[in-house]
Structures are given as structure tokens and as C-alpha cells.
Amino acid sequence: MGLPDTDTIVTYPAGDLRAEARVLAVAPHGDRLAVITDRTSVHPVDAAWPDQPADAGVLRLGAREYAIRDAVVAATDGGELHVGALPVRPGTEGWSFLVAHLLDADADVHEGDEVELEADAATRRALSIGHTACHAASLALNRALAGRWSKAAREDALGSPDFDGIAIASSQIQPSASVDRYRLNKSLRRAGFDATGLADGLGELAASVDATLAEWVGADARVRIERVGDDLTDRRTWVCELPHASARIPCGGTHVDSLGELGAVRVSFTVEDDGGTPVLEMTTRAAASA
CATH class of the missing domain: 3.30.980.10 (Threonyl-trna Synthetase; Chain A, domain 2)
Structure with missing residues (x-):
């Protein structure tokens, strides 16, 4: 798994619901699968002040559609991927901060896949x-x-x-x-x-x-x-x-x-x-x- 060395690009601050993205990393996380993409329109739970819940939404890959069960912030310094519970404050130099989309563990998603992310409008x-x-x-x-x-x-x-x-x-x-x-x-x-x-x-x-x-x-x-x-x-x-x-x-x-x-x-x-x-x-x- 090649972990990204830059932060996830986020488009939800502009009000976007959909984003075309490339899968950068996939990793197991408890009974879920954490999918990291280069960009996202899905708002995650903030690591520093978790007041707003994550968006509901879906990840589409070709004709397949997977429910996004949660979205949380992840971080890496090039070694281990930390999902949810971060060892450093967001923005710490030398670390990349990423949005992890949590799917069911049997989701057939892999590094390099081109996907569409869509947050639920309601x-x-x-x-x-x-x-x-x-x-x-x-x-x-x-x-x-x-x-x-x-x-x-x-x-x-x-x-x-x-x-x-x-x-x-x-x-x-x-x-x-x-x-x-x-x-x-x-x-x-x-x-x-x-x-x-x-x-x-x-x-x-x-x-x-x-x-x-x-x-x-x-x-x-x-x-x-x-x-x-x-x-x-x-x-x-x-x-x-x-x-x-x-x-x-x-x-x-x-x-x-x-x-x-x-x-x-x-x-x-x-x-x-x-x-x-x-x-x-x-x-x-x-x-x-x-």
C-alpha cells in the first residue's frame, strides 16, 4: 500500500456533493474497509473538534455502489496509517492528513481505482x-x-x-x-x-x-x-x-x-x-x- 504524502483535497466546503477521485490506499479498519482517495466531497468527522457527524453517502465504482458507513480523518508520516485516533495534531509538519471513507469489509475496491463519491443531499x-x-x-x-x-x-x-x-x-x-x-x-x-x-x-x-x-x-x-x-x-x-x-x-x-x-x-x-x-x-x- 502506497500511502499519500499530501493531504486529501476536499470539495465539500464549496458545497459540492459529488467528486471524481482516484483510490490512493485501502486498509482494513476494524470490521470496515478504510478507502483513501486523492479528493472527496464527503465531510468527515473532524479529528480536533468532532462536533459535526460525517456525511452519509456512496462510493461508486463502475456499476457497483457501496454505502459509506462513516468518514473519519486519518494521518500518516509515510509509515503506519492512523485512522480516527490520530497521534499528532492535524497540520503537524511531516504528516499527511486524509479522509478515510469506511465501507463494508467485503467492498471490492482497490488502490488505483477511479471512483465517484457522492454525499447524501438531505x-x-x-x-x-x-x-x-x-x-x-x-x-x-x-x-x-x-x-x-x-x-x-x-x-x-x-x-x-x-x-x-x-x-x-x-x-x-x-x-x-x-x-x-x-x-x-x-x-x-x-x-x-x-x-x-x-x-x-x-x-x-x-x-x-x-x-x-x-x-x-x-x-x-x-x-x-x-x-x-x-x-x-x-x-x-x-x-x-x-x-x-x-x-x-x-x-x-x-x-x-x-x-x-x-x-x-x-x-x-x-x-x-x-x-x-x-x-x-x-x-x-x-x-x-x-
């Missing part, structure tokens, strides 16, 4: 809606919580204290939805955030976030992905032209073209205890049909 759109709504909600949440900071804090893309970026513990993108969890711990309090009474005012917090989202969705703010190159590890940025400001957030996921496509967006909050640390959970749902 799955892509549903996850793109969820991811775009997640970014917009995070910015609206930062705005709603801005008055709770007593010290200067790192600012978000719109100039509000970046509660989302500072307190985030996990983010999960779902079809037309997302779930974000924030730890209200001692470090956050030392940074100047006052969580006093927050749990008693979750309805008011949701109403504030919803109002901001309604304004932005009503303005049909345009969304695009800027990228410095087409390699898997090249930096990509979510850009949203909101009223009176342009928001920019580093992001490797997929998105719709405008906030107007989300339909009505609503958030809800809960506060839970995690080993003595309060955790604020925000669930965001977009009304748009996938």
Missing part, C-alpha cells in the same frame, strides 16, 4: 442547517450574557465577551439542531463571569437569544465559507454578513448559504450538575425542513 442539508444555527445562536448567547462580565474578556466575532468560546465544554451538531454545553466553573468566575441567578432566569435568557436570532434570520444574513486552500487541513472560516457587522468564526463544517434558510430558530436552556460544577446546556432548533 443529510448534508440537515447538518448544515444545524451547524449554521449553532454558530448564530452562540453569537446571540454571547450578546445576551454580555452584562454578566465584570472584567474585560476575550471578544467574539461581534465584539461581545466570548462566553461561548471561553466556557464551551462540548458541541454536538444534529439534523437542524445543536446542543452546546458550558461549564460554569471557578475558572469562569475568576475570569469575571457572574452566574448568580442564571438558573432562575433561563426563560428570559432564551427570549433574549431568540429575539436576536429572529432579527438576523429576518435579515436573511448571507453565509459563506472562506478558505486559504483546498487541502483537508487548510484553514476555513465561517463568514456571516449580519446587520451592521460581519461575523467570522473558524470552522471546518458545512453550512447553508443564508440565515433565512433556517426558518424560525429557537433555543432552550437547562442547568445541570456535573460533579459539583453547574453546566449550562443550550439546545438550538431550526424550523427549516431539511
Whole structure:
């Protein structure tokens, strides 16, 4: 097996669903077959921040069609191929970072084959809606919580204290939805955030976030992905032209073209205890049909 010495070229940031590709390597991975191609339109689970699930899709080889069961990031330094669990950070010099398409183990695919990859359009759109709504909600949440900071804090893309970026513990993108969890711990309090009474005012917090989202969705703010190159590890940025400001957030996921496509967006909050640390959970749902 000849392992590639360059990153996979990815076309999904431009919205592509299909890609013609050449198989560079094939390797067993558990009960699956990992197929590495020179390019792909299939979004994989990100190795560094695995918030968005992989695209569903198919790999076609002549008249044969194989379901892509998952897509994950792989890496090699020319020796062993590491699939899923990487020994180094993406972008590390001397390593190639690749998209591994996981097929059933009996798939008859071999190095050198010319194939077509196609991501499922409905799955892509549903996850793109969820991811775009997640970014917009995070910015609206930062705005709603801005008055709770007593010290200067790192600012978000719109100039509000970046509660989302500072307190985030996990983010999960779902079809037309997302779930974000924030730890209200001692470090956050030392940074100047006052969580006093927050749990008693979750309805008011949701109403504030919803109002901001309604304004932005009503303005049909345009969304695009800027990228410095087409390699898997090249930096990509979510850009949203909101009223009176342009928001920019580093992001490797997929998105719709405008906030107007989300339909009505609503958030809800809960506060839970995690080993003595309060955790604020925000669930965001977009009304748009996938």
C-alpha cells in the first residue's frame, strides 16, 4: 500500500456533493474497509473538534455502489496509517492528513481505482442547517450574557465577551439542531463571569437569544465559507454578513448559504450538575425542513 504524502483535497466546503477521485490506499479498519482517495466531497468527522457527524453517502465504482458507513480523518508520516485516533495534531509538519471513507469489509475496491463519491443531499442539508444555527445562536448567547462580565474578556466575532468560546465544554451538531454545553466553573468566575441567578432566569435568557436570532434570520444574513486552500487541513472560516457587522468564526463544517434558510430558530436552556460544577446546556432548533 502506497500511502499519500499530501493531504486529501476536499470539495465539500464549496458545497459540492459529488467528486471524481482516484483510490490512493485501502486498509482494513476494524470490521470496515478504510478507502483513501486523492479528493472527496464527503465531510468527515473532524479529528480536533468532532462536533459535526460525517456525511452519509456512496462510493461508486463502475456499476457497483457501496454505502459509506462513516468518514473519519486519518494521518500518516509515510509509515503506519492512523485512522480516527490520530497521534499528532492535524497540520503537524511531516504528516499527511486524509479522509478515510469506511465501507463494508467485503467492498471490492482497490488502490488505483477511479471512483465517484457522492454525499447524501438531505443529510448534508440537515447538518448544515444545524451547524449554521449553532454558530448564530452562540453569537446571540454571547450578546445576551454580555452584562454578566465584570472584567474585560476575550471578544467574539461581534465584539461581545466570548462566553461561548471561553466556557464551551462540548458541541454536538444534529439534523437542524445543536446542543452546546458550558461549564460554569471557578475558572469562569475568576475570569469575571457572574452566574448568580442564571438558573432562575433561563426563560428570559432564551427570549433574549431568540429575539436576536429572529432579527438576523429576518435579515436573511448571507453565509459563506472562506478558505486559504483546498487541502483537508487548510484553514476555513465561517463568514456571516449580519446587520451592521460581519461575523467570522473558524470552522471546518458545512453550512447553508443564508440565515433565512433556517426558518424560525429557537433555543432552550437547562442547568445541570456535573460533579459539583453547574453546566449550562443550550439546545438550538431550526424550523427549516431539511
